[in-house]
Amino acid sequence: MILVADSGSTKCDWILYNHKESNPLKIRTKGLNPAVLNKKNFLKIVASSKELESVKDRVQEIKFFGAGCGSKTNQQKVNEILTSYFTNAKCTTKEDTMAAVLATTKEPAVVCILGTGSNCCYFDGQNIHMKTPALGYLLMDEASGNYFGKELLKSYYYLTMPKELASLFNTEYSLNEKDVLKGLYQSKRPNKYLAGFAPFLFKYQEHKFINDLLLDGFRTFVNHHVLKHREALKHVPVHFVGSIAFYGQKQIKQVLAERGITGGVFIKNPLDHIVEHKINIH
Amino acid sequence: MILVADSGSTKCDWILYNHKESNPLKIRTKGLNPAVLNKKNFLKIVASSKELESVKDRVQEIKFFGAGCGSKTNQQKVNEILTSYFTNAKCTTKEDTMAAVLATTKEPAVVCILGTGSNCCYFDGQNIHMKTPALGYLLMDEASGNYFGKELLKSYYYLTMPKELASLFNTEYSLNEKDVLKGLYQSKRPNKYLAGFAPFLFKYQEHKFINDLLLDGFRTFVNHHVLKHREALKHVPVHFVGSIAFYGQKQIKQVLAERGITGGVFIKNPLDHIVEHKINIH
Structure with missing residues (x-):
């Protein structure tokens, strides 16, 4: 199961897809900008989604594209937060334009x-x-x-x-x-x-x-x-x-x-x- | 003694002048926009100026030019508030562009x-x-x-x-x-x-x-x-x-x-x- 996210400052679109299924699931949460949110609040937004919670152990890979993710520090911050929640996933974070x-x-x-x-x-x-x-x-x-x-x-x-x-x-x-x-x-x-x-x-x-x-x-x-x-x-x-x-x-x-x-x-x-x-x- | 005011939303410049004196006094208070402030808060800002307080009984005329003073209702609101404070003055209020x-x-x-x-x-x-x-x-x-x-x-x-x-x-x-x-x-x-x-x-x-x-x-x-x-x-x-x-x-x-x-x-x-x-x- 792969999770791809595209986050602005106000909203974050997530797409959960599985190579075996044809219709990926679309999820929307509040925006996740690591330049604005501290770890606790970032995680709180992720954890507030029941849809994300229901698959949290099955996600193997996360691609996170986000506003405020241009620097190595913020990319690492996002990776750490997301892998602490999606414990079986590896995570790659890049700036939103990517x-x-x-x-x-x-x-x-x-x-x-x-x-x-x-x-x-x-x-x-x-x-x-x-x-x-x-x-x-x-x-x-x-x-x-x-x-x-x-x-x-x-x-x-x-x-x-x-x-x-x-x-x-x-x-x-x-x-x-x-x-x-x-x-x-x-x-x-x-x-x-x-x-x-x-x-x-x-x-x-x-x-x-x-x-x-x-x-x-x-x-x-x-x-x-x-x-x-x-x-x-x-x-x-x-x-x-x-x-x-x-x-x-x-x-x-x-x-x-x-x-x-x-x-x-x-x-x-x-x-x-x-x-x-x-x-x-x- | 005549008081002329020119108010934006953020600041209000007052000029107190007396035909007998050559140098008018300049006073600055917070902005007084009747479209934004209720009577109580409008008056509170006027009363907060010690300089205005010290002349409040001697002012005979007030010319107030302000943002938010385009309508008759707001002009009347300003006139009422100011004449209740400067009790011996008559007051004319007009929009700021005037x-x-x-x-x-x-x-x-x-x-x-x-x-x-x-x-x-x-x-x-x-x-x-x-x-x-x-x-x-x-x-x-x-x-x-x-x-x-x-x-x-x-x-x-x-x-x-x-x-x-x-x-x-x-x-x-x-x-x-x-x-x-x-x-x-x-x-x-x-x-x-x-x-x-x-x-x-x-x-x-x-x-x-x-x-x-x-x-x-x-x-x-x-x-x-x-x-x-x-x-x-x-x-x-x-x-x-x-x-x-x-x-x-x-x-x-x-x-x-x-x-x-x-x-x-x-x-x-x-x-x-x-x-x-x-x-x-x-």
Whole structure:
């Protein structure tokens, strides 16, 4: 029995799979970030899941991908906690971006993640290298869900969004000033609130205004992030992971083609992909 | 004795002035936002100031400009609380942007505030009208201190800032990833943190890169906000208030000239200006 986990700071998705069975079990717990939680609280969250408890002696292997797992110290901390609970398992912990990388490739590549946030890294076949620090939704995150959410809202309030789209947008979302201010400044995760507007883009991506908005966002992302790996791209492909990348692949491919780059694979959810394709992530 | 207050949500600046004296007294208390505080807590903050207490019977008039004072109900709430404390005073309460407006004009005008945040309104001689809701630093605030702080940080990390400037920027500010992430996502007021980088702009505004960055920011602001009042601008001037407007007036005038508009007055601090020039704000 193998357990694969993909943890952000707020939630952790676990997939329990057994080579003999076709349908793996999906489990969700609170986020497990070793940079934030002490050992006791980390363990408490793991132990709170009855589903995990019921298999704790049968798990032989754990692959844990998590936010805050970039350093050796934190990787070791997670390994120690998890093997103390899943006593018959060996555990490997890696930073969260590694799940995205391993879902797309085992070979060197540039890998971009475009989901609620965005980032771009170079994978040398073993380790991940960043050219630019990831400074989140207040500064960066170009072409992410939260970025496009901002662009949609701005175009709506600045009246640059065509009227027919503005009317649809206003029907599908609550856009009165009070609600938007609340979502932006009183919610715990404004980036998630903003990314909630992104589905509108893909529903109407055939509309010229939306298509242009997507192209502009992807151009900004490619120029600031992907092209920082210009040298590597002469020899390796560029892969994309995340729902924005998956649904926006038509526009991403166009932006890459404008710059003489060919897009590699586009994967919506790295963990699902790893499980579905039985990718060996040793 | 006249008391003029300008309150945000976090602090309230009071100026006590007496026509007979040349130097008015400046007092600072915690912010007094009637949309956030109940009567008891509002009064508690006022009463906590020994300086205000020492003059409470001698104040004849209070002008209160505050965040959260846009509605008649909240204006009345503030008037009631303040006249219950300053028993010999009459009190007038207005929204905070009115202090900026009254510092620049008594006549109809477009008035822009470029400080930590930014906004733009039309003053018809009595009331303030907004064309676009002010949705703060996560969505808008173009050409404000926090906007330029973001632009400086992005250009630094994206390596588009010229090396000699990047080296000065790195000497004058703490730019390691951890500190920036802390300032952005763990401080109570990320907009204030970001605006803290703005002084760098004005120290080096003669540098072409900074001059262009300022011009770009002001162009975005003028296009999205000032030009929304295109019709009014045929008949009324456009005034600017706030430290970004004051120190960036050379570039603002250039951007306005490109669009055939002449800038009006540029005032750094509205309250100081009102007091210094003994502007009658009845």
